[in-house]
Amino acid sequence: MQIDKLSKVYFSPTNTTQEIVEAIAKGLGIEDTERIDLTKADTRENFSLNLNSNNELLIIGVPVYEERIPDLVKEPLNNLRGEEQGVILIAVYGNIGEGIALKELKNLVEKKGFNVVAAGSFIGEHSFSNSQLKIATGRPDEDDLKQAKQFAMRITEKLLKIDNIEELPKLNIQGELPLMAKVLPKNSAKIFAKRPKVAKEKCNNCGICIKVCPVGAIDQEELKINNEICLRCFACAKKCPQEARNIKFKKELLVKFILRKKGAERKEVKIYL
Numbered sequence: 001m002q003i004d005k006l007s008k009v010y011f012s013p014t015n016t017t018q019e020i021v022e023a024i025a026k027g028l029g030i031e032d033t034e035r036i037d038l039t040k041a042d043t044r045e046n047f048s049l050n051l052n053s054n055n056e057l058l059i060i061g062v063p064v065y066e067e068r069i070p071d072l073v074k075e076p077l078n079n080l081r082g083e084e085q086g087v088i089l090i091a092v093y094g095n096i097g098e099g100i101a102l103k104e105l106k107n108l109v110e111k112k113g114f115n116v117v118a119a120g121s122f123i124g125e126h127s128f129s130n131s132q133l134k135i136a137t138g139r140p141d142e143d144d145l146k147q148a149k150q151f152a153m154r155i156t157e158k159l160l161k162i163d164n165i166e167e168l169p170k171l172n173i174q175g176e177l178p179l180m181a182k183v184l185p186k187n188s189a190k191i192f193a194k195r196p197k198v199a200k201e202k203c204n205n206c207g208i209c210i211k212v213c214p215v216g217a218i219d220q221e222e223l224k225i226n227n228e229i230c231l232r233c234f235a236c237a238k239k240c241p242q243e244a245r246n247i248k249f250k251k252e253l254l255v256k257f258i259l260r261k262k263g264a265e266r267k268e269v270k271i272y273l
């Protein structure tokens, strides 16, 4: 079957998910595309997407947070409506663990009337990674992007072999929650990482941190971060041109030890087709 339109929907505070989704989209080579970036709070609030033509395809990309899909994308994704169109699911994680993110995404989209054509977990530099604690630094790298391109080619081949999405057998997506993710409370990133305070002597008030914060946690005047709202995605720290915000941990030795241990071995892309 021929696909005429691709809708790209993603949440990506530090852009690794976006990079993977865009690499796959490019590999699919569909000319008519629409991009919906759920990283922006107002886009999430106003989001709804109804697909009604058989020849449309959807790709959804989310980062893995605490081995699951981030809570704040569940509500917007609930406003998807499909009529048996195909969807490609992407989870991007920071080389620690992918948990059940893809499984959760699959359950969600199937309830909304979509058929999963393909899914993949990819690796992106960990949100907590910095020069002192390197976790998946520079990923997705050349090899990851090559695999994203090959994945797209295989999806195209798969679609060309069928006349109708409903012919596809259901994919068996695996995933398990590790014990730690089961016992830790929600938003446990706050237990491990401090909110990234601004160093006033370095800051030149450019406002980039306010703009890139996906949850509007940064006060416009004082540039203080609301502890409750902050996700610890560290977009504000990673995108600050003055390096005025840093990634710092609570219980530093323990947290660094755990992250180093769990993130040491290079994890590889996993695809379901």
Ligand SMILES: Cc1cc2nc3c(=O)[nH]c(=O)nc-3n(C[C@H](O)[C@H](O)[C@H](O)COP(=O)(O)O)c2cc1C
Pocket: 011, 012, 013, 014, 015, 016, 017, 018, 062, 063, 064, 065, 066, 067, 068, 092, 093, 094, 095, 096, 097, 098, 099, 123, 124, 125, 126, 127, 128, 189, 231, 232, 233, 234
């Ligand atoms: C709150 C939070 C929780 C995270 N939990 C996990 C996790 O369970 N496993 C993992 O490997 N990476 C985890 N990460 C890292 C991100 O999944 C990873 O850095 C991803 O590439 C970020 O995507 P983005 O660049 O599109 O924002 C977490 C990051 C944040 C901010």
